[in-house]
Amino acid sequence: MSVRLRVVAPSLRDPRVTLLGALSTYTVLGQFVLFFDIRPLELAACLVTSGLLDLVMTVAMKRRLEIPLSGLITGLSIGLLLESYDLRVFFLASGWGVMSKYLVRYEGRHLFNPSNFAVVAALVLAHGSAAVSQGAQWGNHVGFALVILVLGSLMMIRVGRFPVVAGWLAGYVAMGFMRILAGQGGLVFTLGPMTSAEFALFSFSMLPDPKTSPAEVPTQFAWGLGLGLMDGIMRLAGIKYSMFFALFAFCAARPWIEKIGQRLFRPGALLASRS
Amino acid sequence: MSGSRNLIPHLLMAVFLAGGWWLIRPRAVALPDTGLVFTEISAPAGASNVHRPCILSERFANIMPWLTGAGAAVAAGDFDGDGWVDFYVTNSGRGVPNRLFRNRGDGTFTDVASRAGVAACNDEGATMDAAFLDYDNDGDQDLYVARWGAGNLLFENRGDGTFRERSREAGADVWGYPNGVLVFDHDRDGLPDILLAHYFAAEVEDPQSGRLVRNDLWNPVTTRVMHETTTSARNGGSNVLLHNRGDGRFVRAETELGLVETGWSLDAGAGDLDNDGWPDLYVANDYGPDDVYLNEGGTRFVRIQDGQGRPGIGRDWWKGMNVDLADVDGNGYLDIYVANILVPGHIVEGNMLWMGYPDPSRPGGVRHDNLGEKSGAMDGGWGWGARFGDFNNDGLCDLLAVTGFVSGVDPRRQYWFALQELSAQHKGNIADAANWLPMEDLDLAGHQSSRLFLQAPGPGSRLPRFVDAAASCGLTDRHDGRGVALADIDRDGDLDVYIANQNGPSCLYRNDGTPGPGARWLGVLLEGDPAGRPGAGGRILASSRDAWGARVTVHAGERRWLQEVAAANGFSSQSQNRLHFGLGSVAAVDSVVVRWPSGLRESAPGHLLTLDRDYRWREGRIGAELSGGLP
Numbered sequence: 015m016s017v018r019l020r021v022v023a024p025s026l027r028d029p030r031v032t033l034l035g036a037l038s039t040y041t042v043l044g045q046f047v048l049f050f051d052i053r054p055l056e057l058a059a060c061l062v063t064s065g066l067l068d069l070v071m072t073v074a075m076k077r078r079l080e081i082p083l084s085g086l087i088t089g090l091s092i093g094l095l096l097e098s099y100d101l102r103v104f105f106l107a108s109g110w111g112v113m114s115k116y117l118v119r120y121e122g123r124h125l126f127n128p129s130n131f132a133v134v135a136a137l138v139l140a141h142g143s144a145a146v147s148q149g150a151q152w153g154n155h156v157g158f159a160l161v162i163l164v165l166g167s168l169m170m171i172r173v174g175r176f177p178v179v180a181g182w183l184a185g186y187v188a189m190g191f192m193r194i195l196a197g198q199g200g201l202v203f204t205l206g207p208m209t210s211a212e213f214a215l216f217s218f219s220m221l222p223d224p225k226t227s228p229a230e231v232p233t234q235f236a237w238g239l240g241l242g243l244m245d246g247i248m249r250l251a252g253i254k255y256s257m258f259f260a261l262f263a264f265c266a267a268r269p270w271i272e273k274i275g276q277r278l279f280r281p282g283a284l285l286a287s288r289s
Numbered sequence: 290m291s292g293s294r295n296l297i298p299h300l301l302m303a304v305f306l307a308g309g310w311w312l313i314r315p316r317a318v319a320l321p322d323t324g325l326v327f328t329e330i331s332a333p334a335g336a337s338n339v340h341r342p343c344i345l346s347e348r349f350a351n352i353m354p355w356l357t358g359a360g361a362a363v364a365a366g367d368f369d370g371d372g373w374v375d376f377y378v379t380n381s382g383r384g385v386p387n388r389l390f391r392n393r394g395d396g397t398f399t400d401v402a403s404r405a406g407v408a409a410c411n412d413e414g415a416t417m418d419a420a421f422l423d424y425d426n427d428g429d430q431d432l433y434v435a436r437w438g439a440g441n442l443l444f445e446n447r448g449d450g451t452f453r454e455r456s457r458e459a460g461a462d463v464w465g466y467p468n469g470v471l472v473f474d475h476d477r478d479g480l481p482d483i484l485l486a487h488y489f490a491a492e493v494e495d496p497q498s499g500r501l502v503r504n505d506l507w508n509p510v511t512t513r514v515m516h517e518t519t520t521s522a523r524n525g526g527s528n529v530l531l532h533n534r535g536d537g538r539f540v541r542a543e544t545e546l547g548l549v550e551t552g553w554s555l556d557a558g559a560g561d562l563d564n565d566g567w568p569d570l571y572v573a574n575d576y577g578p579d580d581v582y583l584n585e586g587g588t589r590f591v592r593i594q595d596g597q598g599r600p601g602i603g604r605d606w607w608k609g610m611n612v613d614l615a616d617v618d619g620n621g622y623l624d625i626y627v628a629n630i631l632v633p634g635h636i637v638e639g640n641m642l643w644m645g646y647p648d649p650s651r652p653g654g655v656r657h658d659n660l661g662e663k664s665g666a667m668d669g670g671w672g673w674g675a676r677f678g679d680f681n682n683d684g685l686c687d688l689l690a691v692t693g694f695v696s697g698v699d700p701r702r703q704y705w706f707a708l709q710e711l712s713a714q715h716k717g718n719i720a721d722a723a724n725w726l727p728m729e730d731l732d733l734a735g736h737q738s739s740r741l742f743l744q745a746p747g748p749g750s751r752l753p754r755f756v757d758a759a760a761s762c763g764l765t766d767r768h769d770g771r772g773v774a775l776a777d778i779d780r781d782g783d784l785d786v787y788i789a790n791q792n793g794p795s796c797l798y799r800n801d802g803t804p805g806p807g808a809r810w811l812g813v814l815l816e817g818d819p820a821g822r823p824g825a826g827g828r829i830l831a832s833s834r835d836a837w838g839a840r841v842t843v844h845a846g847e848r849r850w851l852q853e854v855a856a857a858n859g860f861s862s863q864s865q866n867r868l869h870f871g872l873g874s875v876a877a878v879d880s881v882v883v884r885w886p887s888g889l890r891e892s893a894p895g896h897l898l899t900l901d902r903d904y905r906w907r908e909g910r911i912g913a914e915l916s917g918g919l920p
Contacts, residue, residue: 099638100662109305109309110305110306113302135306139310141313141314143633148519148713198726199710199726202724203710203711203725210713211713249710253706
C-alpha cells in the first residue's frame with residue numbers, strides 16, 4: 015500500500031510568510047544593529063530543531079512535504095526570547111514547542127502556541143537554567159518601539175487577529191493604571207515594558223496565532239482583554255514572565271472561552287451547532 | 290475508545306516533557322577528598338571589620354542598596370617590611386575609618402590605621418578600593434585609596450610605620466567614581482602606573498541648564514545617572530590611567546594611550562596575553578561588553594574587536610565584575626577569569642573562563658575560548674571578587690570566587706521582578722533612578738556562599754575541571770562578598786584568604802590543610818632593579834621595585850607553572866605580591882626562570898632551590914641573594 019506525498023509550495027498570501035519575514039528582519043537587525051547579542055549557535059539550534067521536527071511531523075501526520083514555516087517561526091521566536099548557558103535547553107525547548115503542536119490538540123486544533131509552550135516549559139522544567147533574555151533591547155529611541163507597535167497592529171489587521179491584540183493592549187494598559195493606583199511604580203515602570211522587544215514578539219507573534227486564539231471577533235477581544243487583566247494581576251503579585259504564563263493559561267482555556275463567547279455573543283449559532 | 294486515543298498523544302507529550310526535565314537535571318558532583326580545611330579566625334585574630342556602606346542623596350533612597358553595593362575592599366601588603374603580610378581593609382560610610390591590620394607574626398593582627406595615618410579616608414566621598422604599591426621605588430609599600438565623589442588619596446610610606454598623604458602634589462587626586470585600582474607598569478619604565486576603573490560618569494547633563502556638570506551623587510542635579518541599558522551601556526565613567534613620571538608625580542595618560550571607552554567598569558586586570566613582553570589589559574564592564582586592549586610596546590593600547598565591530602575577545606555576558614589572570618592549564622598562555630552573574634531562574638549567564646591558545650589568525654596571535662561552563666567554573670552566583678591560587682598545593686590552579694549582591698531581611702522577598710520589568714524596556718528608561726521601584730529591604734541574590742573551585746586532576750585532558758568545594762572546606766559564610774585577598778599570613782606554606790564583605794563582617798580564613806608529600810610548594814618574592822638597562826632601539830627598560838609584570842616560570846620535568854606579578858588584579862582585591870607555586874608531588878624543580886620587565890631573563894637551576902620555602906629574588910643578583918630566603 016503506497017501513500018502519496020503531496021508537495022506544497024508556500025504562498026505569499028500565507029500570513030506565516032509575512033511573520034517569518036518580519037522575524038527574520040528583526041533577528042538580523044538585532045544581530046547587527048540593535049546589539050541583541052544573540053548567539054548564532056543557539057539560534058541555529060532552535061531553527062534546526064524546530065524546522066526539522068516540523069518538517070518530519072508534517073510528512074508523517076499530514077503526508078505533506080512543505081517548507082516548515084511554522085517550525086521556523088517557532089525556532090526564531092525561541093532563539094530570540096530564551097536565554098540559557100546550556101545549549102541543550104534550546105534543543106529541548108524547540109522540540110517541546112513543535113511537539114506540543116502535534117500532540118496537545120483539542121477538537122482538531124492545537125491548544126498552545128508552540129513558542130509560548132516552549133518558553134513556559136523551559137522556564138518551568140529546565141531547573142532554573144532558562145530565563146527570558148534581557149539582552150533584547152531596542153535602540154535608544156522609543157520611536158522605534160512605537161513603529162513596531164504600529165506595523166505589528168497593521169499586520170494583525172491583515173491576518174484577522176487585530177481584536178486579540180487590541181484586547182490584550184487594552185487589558186495591559188488598564189491594569190497598568192490599576193498597578194499605579196496600587197502603588198506599584200509610575201507610568202514608566204508599568205507601561206514601559208510595552209516598548210520592549212520581548213513585548214513586541216509576544217504581542218505580534220505568539221499571541222495572535224490563528225490556530226490557538228479564538229476565531230470570533232468579540233471573543234477574540236474578550237480573550238485578549240482577559241489575558242491582559244490576568245497578566246496585570248500577576249505583575250501586581252510580582253510574578254516574572256507573567257505574559258507567557260498568562261497566555262499559556264488562556265490557550266488552555268480557549269475552547270471553553272470560545273463556547274462562552276458563542277453563548278454570549280452568538281447564541282443562535284450555538285443552538286444551531288447543537289441541533 | 291476514542292477517549293483513550295486522545296489521551297495517548299497527551300501522555301506522549303508528558304513523557305517528552307519529563308524526559309527533557311530528567312535529561313538536563315543538575316548532576317550531583319562528588320567532592321574530592323581535598324584535605325583542605327579553612328578556619329574563620331577574623332575575630333580571635335583581631336582582623337575583623339564590619340563594613341559600612343556609603344549613603345548617597347535621599348533622591349536615590351529607592352535604590353540605595355543597589356547604588357551603594359560596593360566599597361568593601363581588601364589589599365594585602367607588607368607595609369612595615371617585616372616579612373609578614375598586612376591587610377588594608379576599607380569602609381565606605383561617612384566618617385567610618387578604614388583599617389590597617391598589622392600582622393604581628395604570631396597569628397594575630399592589630400589595627401594601626403589611625404597611628405599610621407591611613408584611617409580617615411571617608412570624611413568626604415566613600416572609599417571603594419585600595420592598593421599597596423611602591424610608587425617611588427624606595428623599598429617600602431605606599432598606599433593608593435580610590436574614592437567615590439572625592440579626590441583619590443596617595444599615601445607615601447615614611448618607612449617608620451606611618452604614611453604621609455601627598456595626593457594633590459603627586460597629581461593622583463583624581464575625582465570620579467572609581468571601583469577598581471589596578472597597578473601595573475604599562476611602559477616598563479620601572480615606575481608603577483595606576484589604572485582606575487570608573488563606574489558612574491564623572492559628569493551628567495543638568496536638566497535645568499542643559500550643560501554638563503559634576504555628577505555629585507550626594508547633591509545630584511538629576512536622577513538620570515544610571516546605565517542606559519543592561520546590555521550595551523556606554524554612559525559610564527571614563528577610565529583613568531595615571532602615568533608615573535618618576536619624579537613623584539603622576540599624569541593622566543588614558544587618552545593618548547587609547548583607553549577612551551566609557552563603559553561601566555568595575556575592574557581591570559593586567560597580564561601579558563600575547564606573550565610579547567608587554568602587559569595587556571582586560572577591563573570588566575557592567576551592563577555591556579568588556580574591553581580587551583593589547584599593549585603595543587608601551588606606546589598605546591589597541592582595543593580588540595571582532596569582525597562586526599563588537600569589542601572583546603568573544604561573546605561575553607555583559608556584566609563583568611572581576612578580572613584575574615593565570616595560566617590554568619600550563620600551556621604558556623594566560624587565561625582570564627571574569628566574574629558575572631548566574632542566579633537560577635533569573636539571570637542564567639555565568640562566570641567566564643577565557644582559556645588562551647596560540648592562534649596566528651587572531652590579534653596578538655592568541656585566541657581565547659570561554660570554557661567556563663565546560664570546566665565547571667561558571668556558577669559563581671552573583672559574582673564579585675575572584676582570584677586564582679593553588680590552595681592545596683597540588684600543582685593545579687584553583688579559584689576562589691566570592692558572591693552575593695544585596696542580602697535582604699527575608700530571602701523570600703525579592704527584587705527580581707522589579708529588575709526584570711525595567712531591564713526589558715527600551716534603552717533609556719532604566720537610566721533614571723526615579724523609575725526604579727523601591728528596594729527597601731528586599732533581597733537580590735543575597736545570602737550566597739563563596740565558591741572554592743578546586744581543580745581536579747584530569748585524565749590526560751587539557752581542559753581543566755573544577756569542583757566547588759567551599760562548603761566541605763569550611764568557607765561557609767553567606768555574607769555579600771566583594772574583595773578577596775590571598776596571602777600566606779602565617780608563612781606556613783599555604784594560601785590563606787581575607788574576604789571583605791559588603792555591609793557586613795569581613796572573614797579571615799586560615800588555611801589549615803595538612804601538608805603532605807603531594808603538596809610541595811615554592812614561594813618567590815621578586816625585587817626589581819629600577820635602574821634599568823637598554824632595550825631594543827636603545828630604549829631604557831626597567832623593573833619596578835615590586836617587579837610589577839615580571840613573569841616567573843617553574844619547570845619540573847614535563848610540567849611548568851607560570852605566574853606574573855599582578856597582585857592588584859581582581860575586584861576590590863589585592864593579594865600578596867609574593868608568588869606562590871603549588872607543585873604537587875614533584876621531588877625537585879629543574880629550574881625557575883624570571884622574565885623581568887627590564888628585559889633581563891634569569892634562570893636558577895633547581896639545585897639552588899629547596900622546596901617548601903620562600904625565596905627573595907633580587908634582579909641581577911641571583912647568585913648572591915637567592916639562597917637567603919625571606920627575612
